[in-house]
Amino acid sequence: MKKKVLSVLLACAMTISLAACGNSADTAAPAPADTASETKTEEAAPAEEAVEESGALAELVDGKFADTRHITVEIYDRNNDGGTDPTNNMYTDYIKKGMLDKYNVEVEYVAVPRWTEVEEINNLLAGGTAPDICVTYSYPTVLTYANMGGIVDLKDYAEEFKSVTPNLWDFIGEEGIYWDKDPKTGSLWAIEGRRVETQKSVTFVRQDWLDKLGLKAPTTTEEFHDMLVAFKDNASELLGADASKMVPFSISYDVGWRATNLIASFQDPKMTDKERYVNGFDDRYATQNGTKEAVQLLNKWYNEGLLWKDFPLYPSGDSTEDDMIKAGYVGCFEHNWDYVFRNGEDSINSNLRRNVGEDAKFVAIDPFEDKNGGHSKWMYSAFGTDRKIFFPSTNDEPLASFLYLDFISSPEVLKYLQAGDEGVTHEVLESGAIQLIAATGDPIQNSGKNIDYTLTCNGTWYGDEKTAALSLAYGYGDQDPELVDGASKAAQAEGMYPKNVNVGEISAEAEVGDTLTAKRDEMFDNAVVASEADFDSVWDSYMADYLSAGGQAIMDERAEKWAEYFGDSDMLP
Amino acid sequence: MEENRMIHSTKSRIGDWGFVILCVIVAIMCLLPMFNLLARSLSSTEYLIKHEVYLLPKGLNFEAYKTVLKDPKYLRSFFWTAFLTGVCTILSLTMTTLCAYPLIFEKLKGRHFINILITITMFFNAGTIPNYLLMQKLHLLDNPLVLIVPGCLSVYNMIIMRSFFYGIPDSLRESAEIDGASFFKILWVIYVPLSKPVMATLALFYAVGRWNGYYDALMYMKDKKYYPLQLLIYNILNNINSVEVATQEGFSTPGLSDSLKAATVMFSTIPILCIYPFLQKYFIHGVTLGAVKE
Numbered sequence: 027m028k029k030k031v032l033s034v035l036l037a038c039a040m041t042i043s044l045a046a047c048g049n050s051a052d053t054a055a056p057a058p059a060d061t062a063s064e065t066k067t068e069e070a071a072p073a074e075e076a077v078e079e080s081g082a083l084a085e086l087v088d089g090k091f092a093d094t095r096h097i098t099v100e101i102y103d104r105n106n107d108g109g110t111d112p113t114n115n116m117y118t119d120y121i122k123k124g125m126l127d128k129y130n131v132e133v134e135y136v137a138v139p140r141w142t143e144v145e146e147i148n149n150l151l152a153g154g155t156a157p158d159i160c161v162t163y164s165y166p167t168v169l170t171y172a173n174m175g176g177i178v179d180l181k182d183y184a185e186e187f188k189s190v191t192p193n194l195w196d197f198i199g200e201e202g203i204y205w206d207k208d209p210k211t212g213s214l215w216a217i218e219g220r221r222v223e224t225q226k227s228v229t230f231v232r233q234d235w236l237d238k239l240g241l242k243a244p245t246t247t248e249e250f251h252d253m254l255v256a257f258k259d260n261a262s263e264l265l266g267a268d269a270s271k272m273v274p275f276s277i278s279y280d281v282g283w284r285a286t287n288l289i290a291s292f293q294d295p296k297m298t299d300k301e302r303y304v305n306g307f308d309d310r311y312a313t314q315n316g317t318k319e320a321v322q323l324l325n326k327w328y329n330e331g332l333l334w335k336d337f338p339l340y341p342s343g344d345s346t347e348d349d350m351i352k353a354g355y356v357g358c359f360e361h362n363w364d365y366v367f368r369n370g371e372d373s374i375n376s377n378l379r380r381n382v383g384e385d386a387k388f389v390a391i392d393p394f395e396d397k398n399g400g401h402s403k404w405m406y407s408a409f410g411t412d413r414k415i416f417f418p419s420t421n422d423e424p425l426a427s428f429l430y431l432d433f434i435s436s437p438e439v440l441k442y443l444q445a446g447d448e449g450v451t452h453e454v455l456e457s458g459a460i461q462l463i464a465a466t467g468d469p470i471q472n473s474g475k476n477i478d479y480t481l482t483c484n485g486t487w488y489g490d491e492k493t494a495a496l497s498l499a500y501g502y503g504d505q506d507p508e509l510v511d512g513a514s515k516a517a518q519a520e521g522m523y524p525k526n527v528n529v530g531e532i533s534a535e536a537e538v539g540d541t542l543t544a545k546r547d548e549m550f551d552n553a554v555v556a557s558e559a560d561f562d563s564v565w566d567s568y569m570a571d572y573l574s575a576g577g578q579a580i581m582d583e584r585a586e587k588w589a590e591y592f593g594d595s596d597m598l599p
Numbered sequence: 600m601e602e603n604r605m606i607h608s609t610k611s612r613i614g615d616w617g618f619v620i621l622c623v624i625v626a627i628m629c630l631l632p633m634f635n636l637l638a639r640s641l642s643s644t645e646y647l648i649k650h651e652v653y654l655l656p657k658g659l660n661f662e663a664y665k666t667v668l669k670d671p672k673y674l675r676s677f678f679w680t681a682f683l684t685g686v687c688t689i690l691s692l693t694m695t696t697l698c699a700y701p702l703i704f705e706k707l708k709g710r711h712f713i714n715i716l717i718t719i720t721m722f723f724n725a726g727t728i729p730n731y732l733l734m735q736k737l738h739l740l741d742n743p744l745v746l747i748v749p750g751c752l753s754v755y756n757m758i759i760m761r762s763f764f765y766g767i768p769d770s771l772r773e774s775a776e777i778d779g780a781s782f783f784k785i786l787w788v789i790y791v792p793l794s795k796p797v798m799a800t801l802a803l804f805y806a807v808g809r810w811n812g813y814y815d816a817l818m819y820m821k822d823k824k825y826y827p828l829q830l831l832i833y834n835i836l837n838n839i840n841s842v843e844v845a846t847q848e849g850f851s852t853p854g855l856s857d858s859l860k861a862a863t864v865m866f867s868t869i870p871i872l873c874i875y876p877f878l879q880k881y882f883i884h885g886v887t888l889g890a891v892k893e
Binding site: 103104105106107137139140141142145146148149152153155345346349350352353372377381 | 645647648649650727728731732735817818821823831833834835837838856857
């Protein structure tokens with residue numbers, strides 16, 4: 027009897043503690059968020075008054091605050107070998123001095139580990155100690171906290187402070203500032219950073235192999251295929267004793283990314299915006315029309331022995347494929363437009379020079395032609411793919427924060443943050459192009475192009491478009507500027523930009539992102555390695571699984587939302 | 600004399616050999632990656648790129664180890680982690696003993712209930728954010744104590760020790776009580792000396808756990824002076840491996856060479872490997888401790 031009573035009590039205790047534990051994670055976050063929303067409404071009241079009598083702007087005397095304001099800014103800490111302290115170095119000193127002189131605003135940096143940035147931001151927001159200006163790559167995190175009332179709505183501030191933030195509006199522009207604006211409520215939870223280098227992917231081929239076999243660079247998919255066959259057939263001539271290691275075309279488990287230009291060439295260039303949008307949830311175009319045929323072509327090539335046999339076996343981050351490319355066994359592959367130039371001495375081209383020979387190098391080509399004979403390919407959208415800047419509701423200084431964003435978007439500051447001091451970290455060439463010198467010691471940039479500090483800018487800018495375009499080729503250490511320029515142009519040739527379709531949140535997309543990504547990768551991998559006869563059945567069965575796991579729900583909801591906002595029209599207004 | 604010549608039937612001999620072969624295969628599967636890592640840390644880059652290094656180093660050189668040992672960051676982290684492990688082990692053993700000892704007395708009021716409560720904490724964890732808020736309220740963030748205090752008592756280990764204490768005959772305790780020994784004196788004079796096997800086992804568990812642990816430092820410690828060794832390695836490996844991040848950001852951080860990576864990992868594993876043989880005999884005994892009931 028006693029045992030029975032005790033076991034019932036125990037069961038109750040466990041259920042209660044489970045429920046308590048389950049709730050505490052939610053109540054812990056909204057608790058600070060509740061107080062946060064209270065302070066927000068308190069702030070909103072004076073802010074409304076401020077809008078009426080332009081009080082906030084009136085705080086500025088000659089463009090400066092009368093009394094010193096204090097803001098904290100998030101900075102990524104990458105803990106990279108040989109890096110400097112991200113909260114205290116040459117660049118932070120420059121920004122702090124500039125902000126103090128220009129606006130009488132003291133800036134303090136809060137370091138957040140780059141690899142756990144989402145969890146860390148969650149912790150800081152929950153604990154109420156988040157910095158005034160926060161940054162993240164993950165928009166769903168912003169939305170989650172916005173729904174709890176933990177983020178400042180920027181829609182009024184952006185307009186109100188427009189007159190004192192000319193650089194921000196100039197650089198980001200109306201398109202970027204209102205990119206994430208909710209179409210129904212008009213709320214603006216985050217400002218998008220701008221990606222100035224929108225080149226995406228390009229196909230690289232071994233120029234020395236082409237020369238050895240007397241081939242021209244292919245300009246059609248047929249010629250590309252013939253080139254791969256030529257590499258395979260002449261393996262012993264090209265690689266000598268290592269002929270068995272020949273890989274004509276290398277690809278990774280992420281087939282959609284590593285064959286993106288090929289897939290783009292199978293899409294109808296005249297596809298309607300509506301079709302693009304409804305089928306376009308997946309960033310590797312899994313559910314887009316034309317992708318199946320592209321993957322079928324890859325499957326055919328795989329069965330002819332033209333692709334890397336083991337590509338599905340190596341996960342993300344594994345260096346086997348890179349090592350193979352650096353050792354000289356690979357003839358051709360598709361990747362980021364500057365992939366063979368990255369990392370200076372350890373770059374692919376530098377490694378080839380060392381391991382294979384002086385004239386071994388990868389050059390960019392543009393072979394895949396679409397239905398109309400053109401070479402259209404996707405570019406990165408300037409907005410929506412980079413960081414989102416938001417202010418937690420603990421931010422008491424929205425004007426000072428906006429002035430900070432304006433400061434780091436101004437041309438001189440961007441130029442200094444990216445190029446540093448002349449003679450120390452860069453040289454100015456005759457053409458006006460800026461060439462970077464490898465930095466040591468304090469001027470080291472912890473992140474490429476110092477993007478951790480240039481929150482609103484991702485990519486080579488140096489203050490204006492002209493210098494940026496000229497200097498791009500010189501930003502890669504001792505790489506041949508002509509090759510870099512060629513790759514950049516190849517990636518931009520007939521480039522298409524994705525358009526922003528702003529219909530608010532698609533609820534079907536929440537939470538299924540990771541599952542669908544995994545299923546998509548499985549689908550592509552299995553379809554490519556299947557035998558030619560089995561391709562259709564393999565693809566169809568995996569596609570059915572993908573759709574039932576949430577893909578179909580997303581497409582249906584997207585179609586609904588499209589009809590709601592754009593009616594019967596197929597194109598965006 | 601006769602007992603030494605037991606009759607082994609063929610069946611049992613085959614069974615024995617089968618078992619031995621299985622154990623050898625498992626042992627080899629565990630050892631091979633270590634040998635490969637050792638070989639990679641001693642090889643030169645060209646062979647590593649061509650993936651030609653298996654069990655023996657090619658292009659033997661000690662550059663990677665020289666770099667690791669010369670870098671003050673690794674050495675400081677090594678000594679800090681060693682110090683931390685020592686302090687944590689001693690503290691944890693003390694706390695575990697003090698927790699296990701009272702729980703063996705039947706006359707402790709509410710003993711059953713306390714046991715159940717303690718066991719519940721073993722199964723349920725509040726999660727990242729509540730833990731973070733707790734550390735914040737306790738002012739333990741960025742404080743070296745956060746690496747020592749929160750994890751100092753493991754309920755699982757405490758249960759092992761409690762089971763061991765159950766195994767010690769009551770008569771020893773009672774005879775000491777009759778002689779007038781106090782509560783703590785009995786613990787110190789009788790139970791602790793008898794518990795050497797379980798102490799060594801738990802010391803090994805705690806030491807390895809602390810040496811390999813990095814998650815709490817990742818979440819709660821921003822000051823680089825106090826990073827455990829494993830967290831350094833975590834950062835190094837992440838800086839090289841994050842392909843998605845590189846695609847997102849449009850650049851990739853130049854990483855360490857493969858041999859340097861391997862050398863760093865060896866650097867953090869070797870100390871524990873060295874301690875293990877000394878505690879091995881206690882370890883085997885300790886794992887089976889809870890299994891035998893009197």
